[in-house]
Amino acid sequence: MVNQSRLIVLVLAILLSSSNQFFVQILRTNNLAQAENVSITKVHLDIRKQKKGTENELRKVLKIQQEVLFQQELLKNSKDRQAIAKHELAYQESLKKLKEIFEPVGWAGNMLKDAVAIPANYENGAWQISLTFDNNGSDLFAKITGEMAGTGLALGIFLNDKLISSPTVGSEYQGKGITGGRAVITGYFTQAAATELASLLRAGSLPK
Numbered sequence: 001m002v003n004q005s006r007l008i009v010l011v012l013a014i015l016l017s018s019s020n021q022f023f024v025q026i027l028r029t030n031n032l033a034q035a036e037n038v039s040i041t042k043v044h045l046d047i048r049k050q051k052k053g054t055e056n057e058l059r060k061v062l063k064i065q066q067e068v069l070f071q072q073e074l075l076k077n078s079k080d081r082q083a084i085a086k087h088e089l090a091y092q093e094s095l096k097k098l099k100e101i102f103e104p105v106g107w108a109g110n111m112l113k114d115a116v117a118i119p120a121n122y123e124n125g126a127w128q129i130s131l132t133f134d135n136n137g138s139d140l141f142a143k144i145t146g147e148m149a150g151t152g153l154a155l156g157i158f159l160n161d162k163l164i165s166s167p168t169v170g171s172e173y174q175g176k177g178i179t180g181g182r183a184v185i186t187g188y189f190t191q192a193a194a195t196e197l198a199s200l201l202r203a204g205s206l207p208k
Contacts, residue, residue, distance in 0.1 A: 044160055045109035045201070048102035049144060050153040058101050058154065058166070065094040098163045102156035105144050111137025113181075115201035117194035120186060127194035129185040129201075138181030145169045146177030157185065 050058060068090045075084050114132040119125075133141055148155060150171030157165040165185060169178065189197070 045112065046158050047105060047107040048156040048158060049105050049148055050102055050156060052153065054101045055152065061094055061097045068094060095162060099161065107137060107140050107144065112201060115198040117198040126188045127191045128189060129194055129198050131183045131185065133181045141183065142177035142179045145173055146175050149173040149177065
């Protein structure tokens with residue numbers, strides 16, 4: 001039986017900065033009244049591929065989104081509700097356009113076996129998240145990357161319908177794709193942010 005007097009509620013907020021970096025914010029509370037008003041959403045991870053002919057559009061929308069996020073940060077403590085609403089609308093519109101640029105390929109979060117935070121090979125002390133796929137995920141990832149390799153089109157990594165990374169695949173993987181059942185999410189994570197995100201993914205928060 002759970003001792004409700006010691007219940008701890010964790011709320012995870014994952015935000016994306018203009019540099020494609022996660023910021024993980026945790027709220028811990030033992031206030032049951034407050035906990036009742038907390039809505040916890042499962043994290044959904046999926047991979048999509050960029051549609052042909054959208055290269056310029058992708059660059060344009062990403063630039064707009066970066067500018068909007070920057071303005072939202074400046075308005076964080078502002079009382080200008082009109083400006084806040086305007087930039088929120090622009091941000092939501094950028095999310096919609098990004099989803100239109102990419103198309104699903106069938107790779108979903110339930111194909112993820114493990115997620116581990118590891119140091120990146122950078123001098124600035126950045127961290128990254130190493131992902132391991134199951135057999136189906138591994139085969140599909142190899143197929144997708146084999147098709148995308150050398151095209152200049154991006155793989156879209158989406159977290160809760162938000163684009164968090166859009167890497168391209170080198171021409172050396174053309175045909176065979178990236179095999180081995182592994183991939184890495186980079187973005188100049190701090191160790192704490194990378195560990196928190198990896199723990200969330202590994203703990204089964206992804207739909208199964």
